[in-house]
Amino acid sequence: MTSDPLILVVDDLAPNVRLLEAVLSPRGFRVATASSGEEALDVLSKEYPDVVLLDILMPGMDGYEVCRRIREDPGTAFLPVIMITASGEQEKIRAIESGADDFVNKPFDQAELLARVRSLVRVKRYHDTIQQQAGELARWNRELEQRVQDQIEQLDRVSRLRRFLPAQLADLIISSGD
Incomplete structure (x- = not known):
């Protein structure tokens, strides 16, 4: 205690x-x-x-x-x-x-x-x-959901870039962070 x-x-x-x-x-x-x-x-x-x-x-x-x-x-x-x-x-x-x-x-x-x-x-x-752990778990779930959403948006941007640029150039732009 x-x-x-x-x-x-x-x-x-x-x-x-x-x-x-x-x-x-x-x-x-x-x-x-x-x-x-x-x-x-x-x-x-x-x-x-x-x-x-x-x-x-x-x-x-x-x-x-x-x-x-x-x-x-x-x-x-x-x-x-x-x-x-x-x-x-x-x-x-x-x-x-x-x-x-x-x-x-x-x-x-x-x-x-x-x-x-x-x-x-x-x-x-x-x-x-248990209440404290439930609160932490809810916070972690929100963070995980946000990460997943960010990754989905990133994949969507990559997909759009690849439609207009060659794959190697799209990968280079994405890896540079621009």
């Missing part, structure tokens, strides 16, 4: 945010925080985290809506989201249906949370690498 992974922690309760920071920071994660769904979306417009840890039950915009909006935005559609809540099994199903990649119950087991975060950071880094 090139830099420490950035984790966006979204929870309306400051003690929960501090707890997650205390778990993540000493283990090599940078932490950005938001205390509401609206603030989380604002942070996502400026920062590029590797994973979002998202509380479900928040005043205003709940975690489900935040997750749906993350999935709707092409820039964050593949951003891994782990939803965290003290609620039961029904909440887990709704979390997955809203687009969450994983789910952790409160109170959470630190080792389990860290394992899930590391796993999704790894997946995100793979995705980022």
